[in-house]
Amino acid sequence: MAWVRVSGPPRVEVAIDMGNPFLNLTVDAFLRIGTIAATRAGAEDTYHIIQKRNISSHDFEKTLKKMCKEGVYWGTVAGFYVGTEYGVERIRGTRDWKNAMIGGAVTGAVVSAVSNNKKDKIAIDAITGAAIATAAEFINYLT
Known part of the structure; x- marks a missing residue:
């Protein structure tokens, strides 16, 4: 017997287990x-x-x-x-919005630094990354 999803967009589920x-x-x-x-x-x-x-x-x-x-x-x-x-x-050891904020800040800073930006631009990109990640976390929480 096959199940067909009637509503919503089609989904493709792929699982890759890397063991970690x-x-x-x-x-x-x-x-x-x-x-x-x-x-x-x-x-x-x-x-x-x-x-x-x-x-x-x-x-x-x-x-x-x-x-x-x-x-x-x-x-x-x-x-x-x-x-x-x-x-x-x-x-x-905690799952909250602060993890997203820190992750966004680190990612923004690293991506900016790899792009050979100056210190001020790296700081701005870190703040932007933190703000976007935190906002996304809060929006995800609301839905």
Whole structure:
């Protein structure tokens, strides 16, 4: 007997067990957000190609490279954030919004530092990362 989901969007469930909760969460975040970023990049380039009304193999190759680059970049950022938040949770022994804030701050600072930004920009990006992660945690709590 097969079950069919009648309402809601279709879902694809994939489980990859790395043998460690930290690795499981990090890889899951990388794959989910990386897929979303790659899809967005592909959709954006497809729109531009349709606007040009001309499709070439160069356009296809450029789109594919952009999808891979965006997917890896945002997947890495998401994996780093989730891994950091999980690590903070394990260290603190508490699951609350502060873990998201710390994880966001560390992720924002690291991504900014890797991008060769100056100290002021790194601090601003850390604050921004903390604010976004904390806001997302509170919104997630409300729903």
